Amino acid sequence: MTATALPDTDPPVTRSWYARNKLAITPWLFLIPAMIFFLIYVIAPIFQSIWISFYEWDGLGAAEWVGARNYVELMDDDRFYTSLWNNVLWLLLYMLAVPAGLFVALFLNQTVTGMRIYKSMFFFPFVISQVVVGLIFTWFYNPDFGVVGQVWQFFGATPPSILGDERYVTYGIIAAGLWPQIAYCMILYLTGLNNVAADQIEAGRLDGAKGWKMLWYVVLPQLKPATFIAVVVTVIGALRSFDMIAIMTQGGPYGSSNVLAYYMYETALSEYGYRMGYGSAIATVLFLIMLIYISYFLYRMYQDEKGAR
Amino acid sequence: ADLVINFDDPNPGPKKGFEDAVAKFKEANPDINVIVNINDREAHKTAIRNFLSADAPDVTTWYPGNRMAPFVDAGLFEPVTDLWEQEGFNETLAAIKPTMSRNGEIWGVPYSYYQWGIYYRKDIFDEMGISEPQTWDELLAASAKLKENGVTPFTIGTKFLWTAAGVFDYLNLRTNGYDVHNDLTAGKIKYTDPRIVDVFEKWKQLIEPGYFIENHATMSWQDAVAPFANGEAAMYVMGNFSVDAYLNAGLTMDQIDYFQFPEITPGLPRAEEAPADAFFIPSGAKNKEDARKFLAFVAQPDVQTEWNKTIGQLPVNSESEIGDNKFLREGFETVSTAAGLAQFYDRDAPAEMAKAGMEGFQEFMIKPERMDAILQRLDKIQERVYK
Amino acid sequence: MSGLTIRNAIKRYGEVQVMHGVDLDIADGEFCVFVGPSGCGKSTLLRMVAGLEETTEGKMAIGGRDVTHMDPADRGVAMVFQTYALYPHMTVKENMSFGLKMNGHPKEEIETKVAEASRILKLDEYLDRKPAALSGGQRQRVSIGRAIVRGPEVFLFDEPLSNLDAELRVEMRVEIARLHKEIGATMIYVTHDQVEAMTLADKIVVLRAGRIEQVGAPLELYRDPDNKFVAGFIGSPSMNFLNGTMNAGGLVDVPSLQTSLKLNVTPPPEGTAVTLGLRPEHLIVDPAGDTHRIDLTEALGGVSYDYLMSATGERIVVEERGDERAVEGATVGLTIDPDRAMLFDTKTETRIR
């Protein structure tokens, strides 16, 4: 082919700067409002909190720089260790919501008439505020006129004071917290089960996998995304456990049901608190724990995104 | 001019008392436009930090003693020493003057206070032939007798901690006296001091035989009224504000009565718990002139008389009249003859110490065997808080 | 012996009946292909054989054993799915050994069987990969391997190649033919693809709306269909159908051809409406004629398709080969070999022989 020069009949059009850089600028125009909000209310405060944790400050007067002293004090604070240990308990026991949710989901994954209603009723607890759940269970556990008390008395036993006994209190609150959380995991699994590949189940049937074997070898691996999310939301739920404790015990009796989230609030903002620096130090520790999960989650997401491209 | 007042009790009685007083004040000062904000007490406790520094009202309620210390120290309250001079409060309000003072100035004007003591079921006592105990031994004997008859001697609800502090304060005041109370809350005495240990040992004498109701850690003070009302428990170490609750729970004036916390160390001058409620002027107030007018107004004898009749408490002004109910009369008798008035453990001690201390009391009431560990922990905290 | 016998099999979904009493015998080692339009029940019948669908009524026997109500795993069948249905979280090896493992076979036996299957299917290199890391063809091979390992009496394939691209499809088709030769098991194969059906089958079963239309060897169906449906279904491009009537002399009047034909059949009564069937590959364009106009020609290189329009408005497709091709727009005639024309009763659609 003869390499004739292109017939440039039209003079090159001069386009405005915006027109030329349209695709580079537009996304920022869309992003700016959200970014500003997020920066002011989420990103900046994280760093401010970390910064405050190096101060002694009662929220009124001038803040005093104390370096790492708040952290040193934290290392020697029994309440902190109680809270940390309770957080660990929360993390571990809250995880029960995942298998329990799966179990309920399996139980409900049928097409009997009225199943939709049953499913929604089972999901119900998740929609209710944790404040209400906390109140319900406070009453439920009441040894004198709560359900637990009545049941014990029916059997002629002295009802335990679940929320008043350091041995039971954390477990009692976690059990209350599990109630909505199981419902949440159940829904995740129900939708997961909906998407389980029918052909793999059939292949499994031909391969002779039955019951638990089918569940373990064929179904569960397919539910991995649901499980992953269930674990993530449960971990976050466990570490954020604030409402229930605030309502049910306020960390009591004598701090034995405290967790970091509530302890932080208590130190920083409650009637006897106003140690902003110390509270921030606790929050920072909590944040660091959460950061492990956040990083893991982002890593997973990064892998997915890479795969998608 | 506008006068903004923040008040801290939305419950019907107190609210009415306050509103009536405000109405009267308006009548007397038609040119002042009074604006009131009424908050829930717990909310008020957290909110005050913000509004004092950010958007100060002209008058606010708050509590004397150590509770006012942070704001006084941060310069957020206006001293009213001159007002006291001018209006002669140094005489009429003398009872509360010490706790209203700090750094050589006086910081507010109290409008009400109330006595603490032991409220009891007179009908049960009568039935079992028990009379009002005057000494520690009599108290123990009365308790033993109640227990034998299937009645728990004391009700209490420690979910919100301060109720336990009331018991502790009384045991301490009666065992060691007013000065030890003040020294302890001022951080001058360790918790492992033998005198304090002695208080706990006394307390043990009530705890170990089971003289307090079970499950008190899950109950608020109101919850704890129930066993008292239905006869499962017969005594309650409480403040006078609780009388309403007894009546609401179905008890009649005849069924309940009051006695002073019995003597423990013989001959010790008797000090009492008598927390006061007061008005303060924030230093950021815009209309300080009218604010002072209002403070002067609420200290007037007739105003305090009316107000305290409405809320069933004691007026601070010595020229006011006491409501004609047996509790108020007995209460007035109790506090006016006391050798010293304590505010309360959690008002006298710094907040952080108070919190830790009260948790310790609660823990002790449930696990008395941990006494040593608890006291050592309190020492540790004390060391840090008062440094 | 592991042939399959189906007797009067009926399938209902609630009220809807989708299989209407199917009778079928497949001999041991035979390669049987089910074809038919979408929704005719091919998959359903196959899945009834597999045991994945309940057989509502009727009997089913494999190798003489009545399997009608047996569990899928106990029937001695293996199935290869259109979607491969590989377990995505298992390696190729684990996928293939899963069935044996579930049934508690000893480890060494599993090893040998997997190795054997992997040899047959040339999968040795991929044994440790997960399905996601395989191409479509490789995945389908694994799913066949999974079937082989279990050593079933009957292999079932449900459109196994339809997710592959054209080239791979050809390759895998040959592979499956080879496999059948090598292991000689009975195979039942569902497909939409003419070529697959014609080339793989020992026996083709043509289904329509839950009923068997005809069973026979591929060329038998091509050459001697029982009815218009089968005739139209087998062969590509499809057979041309022209309306006609029997006239007095046993001749067929075909208006669109502007002629009458004498076919080698037992003529039905005079006046019967008949349909004449002509395969595109059996027609020759006659440039000298003038019965048709050439609407469109498509030259594909080796062959061309001519779309002819008759005066009656009936369309005819002619497959042309060789280098001389018809020109669009030209007026032409058609040369017909009456021996290759077929006749159908227009009403009943059955073949008139």
Next chain:
Amino acid sequence: MSGLTIRNAIKRYGEVQVMHGVDLDIADGEFCVFVGPSGCGKSTLLRMVAGLEETTEGKMAIGGRDVTHMDPADRGVAMVFQTYALYPHMTVKENMSFGLKMNGHPKEEIETKVAEASRILKLDEYLDRKPAALSGGQRQRVSIGRAIVRGPEVFLFDEPLSNLDAELRVEMRVEIARLHKEIGATMIYVTHDQVEAMTLADKIVVLRAGRIEQVGAPLELYRDPDNKFVAGFIGSPSMNFLNGTMNAGGLVDVPSLQTSLKLNVTPPPEGTAVTLGLRPEHLIVDPAGDTHRIDLTEALGGVSYDYLMSATGERIVVEERGDERAVEGATVGLTIDPDRAMLFDTKTETRIR
């Protein structure tokens, strides 16, 4: 005039270069089809023309205007996507008028244009339906309609029919051919389908790995490919390739045929390794010969494919027609028409003419 000129177009994604200096001229009103193996850059080139991908280097002009760095909207092109890309929340009419409306064309003008397009595509009945209520073919028609409405100089199609089933595909293919005739705009069409390419194109562009292998009319490419790649790519079944060497007399030695052939080409030097190309449809099985064994035959009715194995292990496919068919396992020979054989240089893969 609205032809397309591409000069030395280069496309890089980061480090990876996917188009290697493409030069192409498409005349005004021409129907140009891009074919090539998957990943060769067909879509990329089309999208570069559309302006959806930046052209890294080189120039591109439509109707004489340099459009290399223009916004897609300003190039005067319209594109029809494989996925139709209809706006699901708009009716057919709104879909077609959306672009004009957004660019502020007056209402009446839009009305007329949509009416016109809808007439051409016979969409009048469906104007008020949403895409979800349309069949695949109708959707594709709407997406073409959307392109027509804008009255572009160049239409771009990226595998527009590959989501349709076989029958519809044929129908829509004819439709597109008709459309091209009717509006006569320049069209560029990407496809995988041999038949589409052969039947629709005025000009086929064969791409391989980001380079143009050959440009020409369909039958030109079929009959006279420039190289082995094009020869193998065009035509189905693919051309057979046999190894050979030039011997002294200008003859080609073909071991698998056990003979030497004299082809009508300028013979390369003696000893050159050459590849002989033979189309399956140009071979005839000779039952009398004994050079090959018939491995497998596939009878499709009208045609059969015979898979022949030579002594050298090279495979040959022969397309057979007519009724006499070869038998599997038999030993046969091949009859070759040297005029139809092609010769390629084995090393460079270029055609030797």
Next chain:
Amino acid sequence: MFPKPIEKSGVATQFAYKVFLPIALIIWLLPLLAIVATSVRPPSDINTGNVFGWPSSFQIIENYTAVFTQSEATTYFLNSFKITIPTVILSVSLACLSGYALAIYKFRAALPLFFIFVAGNFVPFQILMVPVRDLSVKTGLYDTVTGLVLFHAAFQTGFCTLFMRNFIKALPFDLIESARIEGVGEFKIFWYLVLPLVRPAIAALAVLIFTFIWNDFFWATVLTQGEASKPITAGVRALNGQFVNNWHLVSAASLLAAVPPVAMFFLMQRHFIAGLTLGAVK
């Protein structure tokens, strides 16, 4: 489908399943049922320990009206709506914009920015508490509905962006390209094309955020103090203090507080569940 459909098992199993299902439901909802029963009892039932038995009389109207007459419940409810509805509107709008930008445009900062939004969504509230409260006090937003709305909207932006971005990303990109070829501007593409198409996602998200915000307790505690701006969750806690020992009233108040999210759930069930699983699983 797993487990095996119950219709395919024996009659006995089917029967057992159908019988057990309601029993399981009752056990599951026992705490709730108990509190419903309590909320209609007269106080005397509670004092006499009649927890399971039939209420000695039904005080539905008395108890529920008492909640409103004896407390500021009306204000609390109004506040909850005043907080929740603007928050939903604001955060969803912001997220539509940012989600669109992150899903459609390929620029280097897209992924890091997206990850920051996602990470922010998981941050424990406590680390934000002190500075956010401080900021609110300084700007006069403390103890105002506006303050809560702004914060909630900002915080939820993380989750909403994650949600919208993934949803928009799943739209066929062809649609956008097609519109670009047609000369439709970027904002018009967003407005006329993307917004209508993500309506289901917006609905799902709105329902979800509504429940989240309605049920928020922590920030209500941290950022409000008075009756004037307290939402119902914090209100219920306050009522709990006020109605001590009046469990019938506390129960009634609690149930009332749960009504709007529950109603939301039942009315918008499809969207709600889609929201949960979309937002989470994708």
